[in-house]
Amino acid sequence: MKRSDRLYSLIEILKDGKLHRAEDMARDLGVSIRTIYRDMDTLAASGVPVEGERGIGYSARAAITLPPLNLTETELEALHLGLAAVGNGVDGELQEAAKTLSAKIDAVLPEDRHGAPASFGFAVYPFADAAYGFRHLTSLRSAIRNRQKLRLTMQDQSLRDVRPLKLDYWGRVWTCLVWCDTTDGFATLRADQIEQVTVLPGLFVDEPGKRLEDYSA
Structure with missing residues (x-):
């Protein structure tokens, strides 16, 4: 179970x-x-x-009990974006409610998060940083679907030319698994640490050793 x-x-x-x-x-x-x-x-x-x-x-003894819900990643993204906005935009009771609601969601997410970094601090991760990472999710998701190469500018101003393969959610932290042409290897990048996303010309094709199934294997 x-x-x-x-x-x-x-x-x-x-x-x-x-x-x-x-x-x-x-x-x-x-x-x-x-x-x-x-x-x-x-x-x-x-x-x-x-x-x-x-x-x-x-x-x-719960005052309100909701039936179980099955959420898509996009629905989960929208939910946490709203919580992030409330958590940073208001004070007092609503802000605290946003934090406790987000903690409840984190607590019941599936355990099978392969290789989840222990240092993320799921339950206490700042809402502002989470909201900062949301702005790139649409571009990253589109690039994954369309097999589009990207140039990512990171917070330390380093540049990475990548082939985005998969988005993962780790409790208010979104990461993108990529094949990085710059370092010639797989990398897991936090969305909130990406400053800029630039679409590169041309699409990438599956190459042995650089595919999602190769990473999973």
């Missing part, structure tokens, strides 16, 4: 308001008690009103 599915299953179990032992939930979900403890900490950190403690049991 995926972690996101397990977290939702735990919410379904807890929302009846009754006390549930970690041992029973672990048995029902086929995981260890330690995993249940970690999941309880994750739910609490994400704003789910979990009550209880280890060795006694847990319950939850």
Whole structure:
């Protein structure tokens, strides 16, 4: 069972308001008690009103419960762009609500983010930096679809001629996997660290060793 599915299953179990032992939930979900403890900490950190403690049991009383949603990457991008705008454009209650909502979304995203950098700090990554990276996503996505070579100017003013292959989302941080002609190798570039995107003439074709499937292999 995926972690996101397990977290939702735990919410379904807890929302009846009754006390549930970690041992029973672990048995029902086929995981260890330690995993249940970690999941309880994750739910609490994400704003789910979990009550209880280890060795006694847990319950939850949510004021509003939404059904599970399946979002496309574009919908997720739009959602976080809106949260970024609210988080930076207003003060007080709405700003705090934007931050906690974004943390809840991050907490239930799938775990299978191959090679996710540990230093990104998903739950505390600044909204302003996230919004800064959104401005290039349309150009990057279009280049991936059209197999268009790009010249990227990075924040350190270095230039990279790249073949964009894939966009990934890491919790308010978007990255682009590229084959970099400048360094002659694969690279994962953060969208918020790209200053300028320039479309180069000509399209790229699949070449052995430079394709997405070669990186995955």
